[in-house]
Amino acid sequence: MSKPLILLHQEALRRTHPVFDAAPAETKAIYVWDDAFFKDANYSLKRLVFVYETLCELPVDIIRGGTLETVLQLAPSLLYIPAANNPLLISLIDSIKKEVPAKIVEDEPFVTLQRKTEFRRFFQYWNKAEKTAFLLDGSEDA
Amino acid sequence: MTSTLQTCFDDRDSLIAYVKKLAPWADGAASQIQGGRLKAEMRLAAINPIKYGGSRNFGDGHVTRLSPYIHHGVLSLNEVRNHALSQCSQPVQITKFIQELAWRDFWQLVLRAHPHWAWADVEPYKTGFSAQDYADALPADIAEGKTGVACLDAFINELIETGYIHNHARMYLASYVVHYRRVKWQAGARWFLQHLLDGDIASNNLSWQWVASTFSNKPYIFNLENVERYFGKLVDTSPALNQPLHATYETLQLGLFPNLGMTL
Numbered sequence: 540m541s542k543p544l545i546l547l548h549q550e551a552l553r554r555t556h557p558v559f560d561a562a563p564a565e566t567k568a569i570y571v572w573d574d575a576f577f578k579d580a581n582y583s584l585k586r587l588v589f590v591y592e593t594l595c596e597l598p599v600d601i602i603r604g605g606t607l608e609t610v611l612q613l614a615p616s617l618l619y620i621p622a623a624n625n626p627l628l629i630s631l632i633d634s635i636k637k638e639v640p641a642k643i644v645e646d647e648p649f650v651t652l653q654r655k656t657e658f659r660r661f662f663q664y665w666n667k668a669e670k671t672a673f674l675l676d677g678s679e680d681a
Numbered sequence: 682m683t684s685t686l687q688t689c690f691d692d693r694d695s696l697i698a699y700v701k702k703l704a705p706w707a708d709g710a711a712s713q714i715q716g717g718r719l720k721a722e723m724r725l726a727a728i729n730p731i732k733y734g735g736s737r738n739f740g741d742g743h744v745t746r747l748s749p750y751i752h753h754g755v756l757s758l759n760e761v762r763n764h765a766l767s768q769c770s771q772p773v774q775i776t777k778f779i780q781e782l783a784w785r786d787f788w789q790l791v792l793r794a795h796p797h798w799a800w801a802d803v804e805p806y807k808t809g810f811s812a813q814d815y816a817d818a819l820p821a822d823i824a825e826g827k828t829g830v831a832c833l834d835a836f837i838n839e840l841i842e843t844g845y846i847h848n849h850a851r852m853y854l855a856s857y858v859v860h861y862r863r864v865k866w867q868a869g870a871r872w873f874l875q876h877l878l879d880g881d882i883a884s885n886n887l888s889w890q891w892v893a894s895t896f897s898n899k900p901y902i903f904n905l906e907n908v909e910r911y912f913g914k915l916v917d918t919s920p921a922l923n924q925p926l927h928a929t930y931e932t933l934q935l936g937l938f939p940n941l942g943m944t945l
C-alpha cells in the first residue's frame with residue numbers, strides 16, 4: 540500500500556520546517572539529487588557541496604534521479620512539499636502536482652500582513668509589515 | 682528501483698570528492714563556508730544585531746553571514762528575528778537588522794506575485810539608454826576577476842572562492858557590470874547565481890534590477906572614495922590601480938549617462 544512522503548527541496552533544508560508537522564508522524568522524507576535541475580540552474584561546485592553537507596545532517600534519503608520520475612516511481616499516497624520561491628522549483632512542483640496528490644506547506648511567516656497587497660517599493664511593504672516585524676513569530680498572538 | 686546516496690563521510694574532503702563525482706560538470710572548488718544546521722546555529726549564536734545597525738555598510742562591520750543558511754531554509758527568517766529580539770532590551774535597538782531581514786521577505790513576496798520579473802525588466806532603464814544598448818553577455822575579464830580594477834578584482838575573487846561577498850561589494854560589482862560596462866543586468870545576475878552560496882532568484886535578480894534602475898527610481902553608482910571609506914582597510918583602493926572609479930559623482934554621472942545630463 541502506498542504511503543505519504545515528504546519531498547524536501549533546496550529552499551527548505553531544516554527539520555523544523557512546518558512540512559514535517561503537516562505530514563503524519565514517521566512520514567519518510569526524501570530529497571531528489573536532480574542533475575538536470577542543477578545543470579539547468581548552472582550551480583558551481585561550492586553550491587552543490589553546501590547543499591549536500593546540509594542534507595547529510597537531515598533525516599532524509601537522498602535519491603539520485605529526475606525529480607518527477609522518482610516521485611512517480613515511489614507513488615506516494617500524498618506528497619508533502621514545502622512551498623518554494625524559485626520559479627524553476629515552482630514549475631517542477633507544478634509538474635508533480637499534475638501527476639501525484641500533493642499538499643504544499645508554507646514556511647513560518649516573518650510578518651502578519653492583514654490584506655494581500657501589491658508592493659512595488661520596499662517602503663510600501665514596510666509600512667504594513669513594521670507593526671508585526673518586531674514581535675515574536677511576527678504575530679500579535681505569539 | 683531508486684537507490685539512496687551516501688550521507689556519512691570520514692571527513693569533509695571525502696564528502697567533497699563524492700559530490701565532485703556526482704557532478705563532474707560543476708565548476709570550481711568547494712568553499713570554506715560549510716553547510717548544515719550545526720554551523721548555522723553557531724553563526725546565529727554569534728550575531729550582534731545591536732552593533733549591526735551602525736556598522737553593516739563596512740566591509741568589516743557586524744554583518745551576520747547567515748544568508749546561505751537562510752536561503753536554503755536551514756534557518757527561517759522568523760527564528761533569526763526571534764533570536765535577535767532575545768539579544769536586545771528594546772526592539773528599537775535592532776531596527777536596522779529587522780529591516781534588512783524584511784528586505785528578504787519583501788523580495789520573496791514580490792517574486793511570488795510576479796514570477797516573470799525574475800528575468801524580465803520590471804521597468805525601463807532610467808539611464809538614458811534602452812535595454813538594447815546593453816550587451817547580452819558578461820565579458821570574460823569580469824567573470825575571471827581580471828578587470829584591472831584592483832578593488833573589484835578582489836571582490837570577484839572572493840565571490841569565486843568563497844561564494845559570499847558583502848552587500849556593498851555586491852552593489853559595487855552590479856553597478857560596475859551594468860553602468861560602467863553597459864552589460865544587461867540579467868548576465869550579471871546569472872553569474873552571481875552560479876557562485877553565491879545564498880544565490881536566490883528573488884533577492885539576487887530584484888537587487889540587480891534595483892541597481893540597474895529597472896526596479897528603482899534611479900541607477901545606483903559609486904566611486905573610489907566610497908569604496909575607500911567602507912573597504913579601505915580590506916582591499917587596494919589606490920587611485921593608480923582603480924582608475925575608472927577615481928572620479929567625482931558629477932564626472933561619473935556625465936560619463937556614464939551622457940544622455941541624461943545632470944538630472945539624477
Ligand SMILES: Cc1cc2nc3c(=O)[nH]c(=O)nc-3n(C[C@H](O)[C@H](O)[C@H](O)COP(=O)(O)OP(=O)(O)OC[C@H]3O[C@@H](n4cnc5c(N)ncnc54)[C@H](O)[C@@H]3O)c2cc1C
Nearest residue numbers: 744745746747748781784785848851879880881884885888
Ligand atoms: C546585486 C545584489 C545581489 C544580491 N544577491 C543576493 C542573493 O542572491 N541572495 C541573498 O540572500 N541576498 C542577496 N543580496 C542581498 C544582500 O546583499 C545579502 O542578503 C547579504 O549581503 C547577505 O549577507 P549577510 O547574511 O551577512 O547579511 P546581513 O546584513 O547580516 O543580513 C541578515 C540577513 O538579512 C537578509 N538581507 C540583508 N540584506 C538584504 C538585502 N538587501 N536584500 C535581501 N535580503 C537581505 C539576508 O537574508 C541576510 O542573511 C544581493 C544584493 C545585491 C545588491
